Structures are given as structure tokens and as C-alpha cells.
Amino acid sequence: MNNSIIAPSVLNANFLNLKDEITAIEKGGAGLVHLDIMDGHFVPNISFGPGISALIGKATTLPLDCHLMISNPELFVEEFARIGSHYITVQAESTWHLDRILNRIRELGAKPAVSINPATPIENIQWILDLVDMVLVMSVNPGFGGQSLIPYCLDKIRKLREMKPNLDIEIDGGIKLDNILDAKKAGANIFVVGSAIFKTDSPETTCKKFVEKVR
């Protein structure tokens, strides 16, 4: 697939300067803004919720890529749809009723996507692949930015790409300038990049480098 997209995650951005951080990635050629929603229950960290996400949505022209790492996601998809999320991604491990919630997200007018933790086999989602517009393959254990990519996750992407040649596959976690091409070669076409963009002196210049790299 040649439609490569960089989706910067603002998890490690400077929240006191968020407007400028978002302008930087817009100028840097980002295609999505990735929002990591964490509840301190499904993952051992708390980030922010629909309120901050709505403000970010108002501050940018970039589509919102909302990655819900929360228990009981069915309680929140309506609100994330209401604030205009482009993708609403739920963790396969976070709900008993994956089919139902994916259908509900589409009914609400957003694009349903599913995410799997490193230890979750891709076979767990094989029957719902036709219900989603994207699969997010976690390449770190969810909860924190700044971790190292777990190499076997690339094998999962390779296998998924073989199964679904035209599916949008997003990789999330530990993506750096020196491993993003491995992820692309494995079959990913949407790349979440957090600390490797926002923990640099110029997120705009760094974002441009990532965009160039996968072009």
C-alpha cells in the first residue's frame, strides 16, 4: 500500500502549549492526530477524555484518530462520535461485544477500528475484519509513550497484511526514524509517532522527516 500516513500522538506533547504543538504537526504534514484515551483501569495510566479531545478537534483541521484504552468503551463511543472523531478505535480486549460496538460506531457516523495488544493473536479479530475501517496493531504494551517496539508485533502485521491486502493497518508504539521502514515493509500504512516527534526540539521538522521517510 502506498497511502502512508503519519499520525502523531499528542500523549507526550506539551499540554501547556498544545495549540502550537498541533500547528507544528499540521505544518509537518501529519495526516491524523492520534488521541490516546486512558482510564487508569484498562491501562495503568490516565490521560484525558472527550472534553480535551473536543477542544483539540476544534483547534485543528486534522481528522481525530481516537484510540480508546478504556474499560466499558460502550459508555463513551457516543460522546466520541458527537465530538466529530474520524476513527474511533476500541481495544478488542476491552469489550465482550466487539461486533456490537463496531456496528454502533458506524451507526453513529464515525469510522470503526479495532486494536489488539501485543499478546492478542490476530485470529481473535478475524471474523470482524469486514466491520472495521482500520486495524491498530499495538507494538508496545498500552499505557505509556516512549517505550521500545516489540519486534514480534511486526510479524503480526505481516500476517494481517497477507490476509487483507487493502486494509488500513496502523502501528502504534515505539516508532522511530530508524524503524519506521521496517513497519512499512511489514505492511503497516498508518504510523503513530509520539515521543519521537514531540520529544524533539522541532516537532514540525521531525514530523516532516517521518513523512518523507515513508513517502
Ligand SMILES: O=C(CO)[C@H](O)[C@H](O)COP(=O)(O)O
Ligand atoms: O497508544 C499509545 C500508548 O498506549 C501511544 O499511542 C503510543 O505509545 C505512542 O507513543 P510512542 O510513539 O512514544 O511510543
Ligand SMILES: [Fe+2]
Ligand atoms: Fe495510541
